[in-house]
Amino acid sequence: MHSAFQNIRAVLFDLDGTLVDSAPDLAGAADKMRTDRGLPPFEPSRYRPMVGAGARGMLGVAFGMQPDHPDFATMKEEFFVNYERRLTQETYAFEGVPELLAQLVARQIPWGVVTNKSERFALPLTQAMPLFTTADAIVGGDTTPHAKPHPEPLFEAARRLGLAPEQCIYVGDDERDVVAGLAAGMATVAAGYGYLGRNADVAQWGAHATIQSPLELLHWLP
Incomplete structure (x- = not known):
C-alpha cells in the first residue's frame, strides 16, 4: 500500500460522478432549454461526457455555446433555474456508494463532500438526499474564495x-480533483467509474490509486 494511505482518518469525496449520478437531471435541465425553443431533444447519453464541466458543458452540448458568447450568462441562469427545479428528480447514488458510506460510519471514519457545485445547488441537493445525513462536512465551489483545482476547498473540509x-x-472523477488533492497533501483516489470527460486518461492524472467501483475504496482504508 502506498505510504500516503498509512495515517488516514477521514475520506472526502467529489459529488457529481463520484457519489451521485446527477447526469439525468443536469441533462434534463439543458434539454428543456432546447425543447422550450422548439428544438428536438437530445439523448441523455449525449450530455453525459460533459457533465463534469457544469453549465459550460451542458450549454456546449445543447447549443454549441461557449462562455464567450454574448448570451452565455443569460442562458446559464436559465439552465440553473431549470436545474434547481429538478435537483434530485432523477439523481441517485452510484451502486455501492450507500454501502461504502455505511462502512465508513461503522468504522468511525468521518467523511465529507468537496464539490465545485456552488452552495446554491450543493446544499439543497445534499439536504434532500438521505445519503448525506452522516456527512461531517459539505464544501461547495463557492464556500471558499477558490474552487478546485485550488486546494483551499480541501483545506476547509479538513479544518x-x-x-x-x-x-x-x-476521491474524485476529474483530473482537477487529483490536482487539488495532491496540492493539499492528501492521498488521492481517482474514481474510474465516473464521468471522466471525453478522452480522459486516468492513468496520467497522478493519483495514488484508481478504483473502478465505490466499494474498492475499502481496500485503501485502515
Missing part, C-alpha cells in the same frame, strides 16, 4: 473535520 490534510483521502 471542519478537525484533521490535518495528510490524514484525509480525496
